[in-house]
Amino acid sequence: MKKLLMATAASALMASAAFSGANAGEVKLGILIGFTGPIESLTGPMAAGAELAMKEVSDSGKLLDGSTVTPMRADTGCIDNGLATSNAERLIADGIAGLIGGDCSGVTGAILQNVAIPNGMVMISPSATSPGLSTMEDNGLFFRTSPSDAREGQVMADILTDRGIKSIALTYTNNDYGKGLADAIVTSFEAVGGEVTISAAHEDGKADYSAEVGALASAGGDILVVAGYLDQGGLGIIEASLDSGAYDTFGLPGGMIGDSLPKNVGPDLNGSFGQIAGSGGKGTDALAAMSKAAGFDGTSPYAPESYDAAALFMLAMQAANSTDPAVYGAKILDVANAPGEKIYPGELAKGLEILAGGGEIDYVGASAVELIGPGESAGSYREIEVKDGKNTTVKFR
Amino acid sequence: MDFLNAIVAIANYILVPGIAYGSQLALGALGVTLIYGILRFSNFAHGDTMAFGAMMTILVTWAMQSVGISFGPLPTALLALPFGILGTMGLVLLTDRMVYRFYREQKAKPVILVIVSMGVMFIMNGLVRFIIGPNGQKFADGERYIISARDFKAMTGLSEGLSIRTTQGITLVTAIIVVALLFWFLNRTRTGKSMRAYSDNEDLALLSGINPERVVMYTWLIVAALATIAGTLYGLDKSFKPFVYFQLLLPIFASAIVGGLGNPLGAIAGGFIIAFSEVTITYAWKKVLKYLLPEQFEPTTLVQLLSTDYKFAVSFAILLIVLLFRPTGLFRGKSI
Numbered sequence: 001m002k003k004l005l006m007a008t009a010a011s012a013l014m015a016s017a018a019f020s021g022a023n024a025g026e027v028k029l030g031i032l033i034g035f036t037g038p039i040e041s042l043t044g045p046m047a048a049g050a051e052l053a054m055k056e057v058s059d060s061g062k063l064l065d066g067s068t069v070t071p072m073r074a075d076t077g078c079i080d081n082g083l084a085t086s087n088a089e090r091l092i093a094d095g096i097a098g099l100i101g102g103d104c105s106g107v108t109g110a111i112l113q114n115v116a117i118p119n120g121m122v123m124i125s126p127s128a129t130s131p132g133l134s135t136m137e138d139n140g141l142f143f144r145t146s147p148s149d150a151r152e153g154q155v156m157a158d159i160l161t162d163r164g165i166k167s168i169a170l171t172y173t174n175n176d177y178g179k180g181l182a183d184a185i186v187t188s189f190e191a192v193g194g195e196v197t198i199s200a201a202h203e204d205g206k207a208d209y210s211a212e213v214g215a216l217a218s219a220g221g222d223i224l225v226v227a228g229y230l231d232q233g234g235l236g237i238i239e240a241s242l243d244s245g246a247y248d249t250f251g252l253p254g255g256m257i258g259d260s261l262p263k264n265v266g267p268d269l270n271g272s273f274g275q276i277a278g279s280g281g282k283g284t285d286a287l288a289a290m291s292k293a294a295g296f297d298g299t300s301p302y303a304p305e306s307y308d309a310a311a312l313f314m315l316a317m318q319a320a321n322s323t324d325p326a327v328y329g330a331k332i333l334d335v336a337n338a339p340g341e342k343i344y345p346g347e348l349a350k351g352l353e354i355l356a357g358g359g360e361i362d363y364v365g366a367s368a369v370e371l372i373g374p375g376e377s378a379g380s381y382r383e384i385e386v387k388d389g390k391n392t393t394v395k396f397r
Numbered sequence: 398m399d400f401l402n403a404i405v406a407i408a409n410y411i412l413v414p415g416i417a418y419g420s421q422l423a424l425g426a427l428g429v430t431l432i433y434g435i436l437r438f439s440n441f442a443h444g445d446t447m448a449f450g451a452m453m454t455i456l457v458t459w460a461m462q463s464v465g466i467s468f469g470p471l472p473t474a475l476l477a478l479p480f481g482i483l484g485t486m487g488l489v490l491l492t493d494r495m496v497y498r499f500y501r502e503q504k505a506k507p508v509i510l511v512i513v514s515m516g517v518m519f520i521m522n523g524l525v526r527f528i529i530g531p532n533g534q535k536f537a538d539g540e541r542y543i544i545s546a547r548d549f550k551a552m553t554g555l556s557e558g559l560s561i562r563t564t565q566g567i568t569l570v571t572a573i574i575v576v577a578l579l580f581w582f583l584n585r586t587r588t589g590k591s592m593r594a595y596s597d598n599e600d601l602a603l604l605s606g607i608n609p610e611r612v613v614m615y616t617w618l619i620v621a622a623l624a625t626i627a628g629t630l631y632g633l634d635k636s637f638k639p640f641v642y643f644q645l646l647l648p649i650f651a652s653a654i655v656g657g658l659g660n661p662l663g664a665i666a667g668g669f670i671i672a673f674s675e676v677t678i679t680y681a682w683k684k685v686l687k688y689l690l691p692e693q694f695e696p697t698t699l700v701q702l703l704s705t706d707y708k709f710a711v712s713f714a715i716l717l718i719v720l721l722f723r724p725t726g727l728f729r730g731k732s733i
Contacts, residue, residue: 198699203706207533207631207641211679211705214410218681218699236636244409245546245558 025067027323029054029313030091031306032101032111033127034078038173038204038229039103041260045300046126047073049287049366050100052294053310053348060349062356063314064321076102079175079204081110088115097323098313099123100306105130106176112142122325122332124312126305129254129277130180134374141325143332145305145312145369146277147379149177152253153184155275155381155397156225157192160251163273167195168251169221171212171237173228174201181227181253197221204232209240217246225251230261242268250274252384257301262389269386276301279368279380279396287345287366304345304366305377311348311365312336318355336371338362398555403688405557409546415669415676417565417634420572423668424627425645426652427579427661428620434596434659435616436497438510443624443649445521448642449488450625451632452529454481455536462538470540471567474633481629485621492517493617501613518643525639533638539563564634575626576665579619583661588615596659644709648675651712655719657726666727671712679705 031050033043054069063069074091076084084107091099092115099121102108108128116123117139125133125144134148160168170185172178178201186196198219202212216224216237224247228234234256241247242265252261252274262269278284284299287307291298298304313328315335320328335351340360343351351361363369370378383394425447432440440446457477461467468476496517500510542548543566546558583589588611595602595612603609628642635641652671656663681699690696703711719726 201706205638205640207638208635210410210414211676211708214676215679215681215699215701215705217410218684218701220684243546243560243562245550245560248547 025065027063027067027069027314027317028072028094028096029069029310030072030074030088030094030096030099030101031310032074032076032084032088032091032099033103033306034107035073035075037076037078037080037104038232039078039127039255041231041258042127042301043103045291045296045298045303046103046306047071048294048296049291049298049303049305049307050126050310052290052298053307053314053345056346056348057311057314057352060352062349062352063318064323067323069314072096076104076107076111078104079106081107084111085114092119092121096121097317098325098328100309100313101125103127103302104175104177105133105180109133109136109176112136112138116141120325122313122329124309124332126309127302128177130176131184132176132180134376138374140329140375143312143371143375145308145365145367145377146302147377147381149181149184151184151379152181152275152277152381153186153188155379155383156185156251156253157188157194158397159273159275159383160189160194160223161192165194165222167197167221168223168225169197169216169219169247170199170225170227171202171216172199172226173233173255174203177255178227181255185225185227185253195221202228202233202237204229206233206236209233209236210244213237213240213244213246216241217244221247223247223249223251225253226256227253228255230256230258235261235264238265238269252386254301257384257391259300259391262386262391267389270388271386273383273385273394275381275383275397277367277377277379278304278382279366281368283344283364283366283368290346298366307345308363308365308367308369311345311351312363312369314348315343315351315355315361315363318352333371333375335361336363336369399688402555402557403685405549405553405555405559406685406688409557409559411673411676411680413559413561413565415673417568418676419669419672420568421627421631421634421668422645422648422652422672423665424572424575424623424630425649426656426664426668427576428623428627429649429653430656430659430661430664431616431620431623433653434661435592436501436510436613438507438514439650439658440620441511441514441646442492442518442521443620444642444644444646445518445525445639446485446489446621446624447628447631447645448525448639449521449628450481450485450621451628451637451642452525452639453484454478454625454629455529455534455632455637457481458536468539470563472537472539472564472633474536474629475567478626478629482622482625485625486618488521489617489621490614493613522639522643529639531639533636534632535636537564537633562634564630568630568634571626571630575623579623579661582619588612592616647709648672648712651716655715655726657728660726660728663726663728670727671715674715675708675711678702678711679708 051071058068074087088111105128129149131148131150172182226234250272254276257276287298316328316331319331340362343363345366372378381397457480458474543561546560549559591607652667656667681701
């Protein structure tokens with residue numbers, strides 16, 4: 001008993017020491033995304049993107065009189081609500097000042113309702129895209145640098161119409177993200193006069209998708225749109241479709257865009273197309289160059305959004321002159337939108353300086369951040385086509 | 398033309414996948430049925446024995462691929478299969494020595510052995526995950542198709558394609574060879590005959606001088622070979638994932654019981670019955686009917702009896718019906 005008391009006292013001392021350390025010039029930001037699970041191939045560059053922004057700010061020494069920013073990584077498993085909320089609790093216990101995450105929509109909603117709102121923690125998600133999150137009651141604590149899937153549905157419908165496609169078969173991964181996106185695509189595509197022959201769910205993690213593909217093939221349609229995950233059922237559906245000759249061309253929404261898909265499927269994927277949140281121009285190029293120097297791929301999906309999420313936190317803290325979520329949370333929309341000086345990746349120090357001098361900035365960042373409505377990205381999209389086994393950007397929408 | 402298209406669609410989505418899946422189930426069910434017939438218990442560890450066998454084969458395949466051995470257009474895994482079988486034989490003999498023999502000497506009731514086999518199942522389950530991890534693994538190489546849907550369309554001019562993957566062809570050929578060998582062994586060789594005698598009447602077999610430990614050992618060796626072949630073929634044709642083999646246990650047992658536990662012919666028939674029931678009941682018939690029916694009768698819905706998510710429910714339903722109305726199975730095996 002005595003030992004236990006000693007240990008508790010010691011750890012309490014250490015915890016309070018760490019806490020006071022946080023007050024004296026160290027800001028901790030949590031990065032809570034799915035390092036394991038269905039989008040694990042995307043989360044490495046995402047975390048690296050966020051950490052790049054933090055390093056940039058720490059090195060500049062301009063945040064709140066020379067504070068440094070420390071990243072703290074934790075895992076959501078993408079689809080594991082229990083793991084995600086317990087890791088969020090842990091991060092908050094560790095004294096983070098802001099939470100970058102979650103990644104997939106289901107866990108993001110769970111973290112928001114179970115952890116962020118009760119603890120008054122601000123969250124900026126780089127990749128949660130479910131339309132359901134737009135209407136969820138968030139007490140002004142939830143923002144996202146990725147657009148809602150309702151917008152992606154419109155973009156997909158536009159791309160399909162431009163390519164002269166009249167009817168599609170649709171399959172989605174059976175969760176919040178898949179269902180929300182599928183509904184958005186159906187609504188938008190039917191509004192422009194297209195036909196959706198079937199909208200069927202598929203489960204992730206099966207060995208064999210030939211039965212699902214049989215049903216999809218039976219429904220017919222010019223192409224098959226797969227609103228799933230590229231490391232999971234989405235890949236299985238595409239392989240089974242190619243194997244049975246059911247479909248040759250695929251529509252690939254955001255969750256299916258990534259380097260691993262063309263690599264795993266091979267040349268048969270050439271000609272398939274899709275879209276993913278992202279923008280072109282100066283911001284993207286700047287981040288791509290910076291990431292190359294830092295040793296990761298800054299054009300990987302949601303890596304720019306992650307950089308921007310981290311940057312928004314630090315700029316808002318500077319604008320509010322506080323690391324208290326209750327104080328700086330209100331400033332996020334101010335620094336993200338006009339009016340003010342435009343800030344691109346690599347210019348965070350300049351932004352911090354302007355804010356310290358009482359000026360205004362309009363953070364553009366790597367993904368052309370423009371927050372609308374309840375604090376979500378207005379949404380520019382990259383139209384992607386698979387050519388010669390690579391995802392190539394056709395244009396921006 | 399429409400009629401031909403309908404036939405090709407049925408072949409592509411039902412016949413070819415059904416035959417491949419049926420062969421895999423039949424090989425799995427043969428293993429279960431042999432254990433039940435000779436050692437007299439339901440071996441729940443069979444699915445994970447398959448996973449272990451497939452894993453051993455995959456590891457050897459990887460080793461072969463890394464030193465540049467290949468089998469031309471056929472998957473390298475076929476070359477690695479004998480090594481996988483040897484490894485699995487070692488594992489099951491070790492399990493028998495350490496676990497099952499103790500209960501055999503105690504003359505334990507079959508229900509106790511069933512529970513024991515569940516314990517073995519969990520250990521093998523963990524062993525496979527410990528060695529190769531819980532994730533999916535790919536190890537197929539060589540030619541992917543015997544005939545691909547695109548080539549078939551170009552060749553015949555039909556609007557429906559028929560694709561036969563190499564792995565599906567290999568599955569069928571291997572299954573036929575293995576089954577032929579097994580029946581030859583059971584019916585023609587001295588050891589095979591003594592196994593059947595032991596299965597029919599243990600006391601009489603002992604009186605006529607058959608060594609029971611020898612019969613048990615041969616049974617395990619054959620079961621290990623069958624499990625490894627079934628597991629490898631399934632992994633080649635679909636994909637290898639430890640959890641999937643655990644899920645396969647239900648259709649495999651359904652196959653063995655539908656055919657009649659303890660009856661090898663029944664296991665094969667049962668495997669195909671279960672496979673085709675699963676595939677036909679969850680298939681959406683709209684496409685085929687569209688070709689066959691005149692335009693005014695064309696279906697507007699998918700004509701799908703059950704969603705594909707309920708595939709395993711089909712095995713369950715057939716299992717229940719057979720157990721209720723014909724507990725000995727179609728081929729008069731032993732009742733459980």
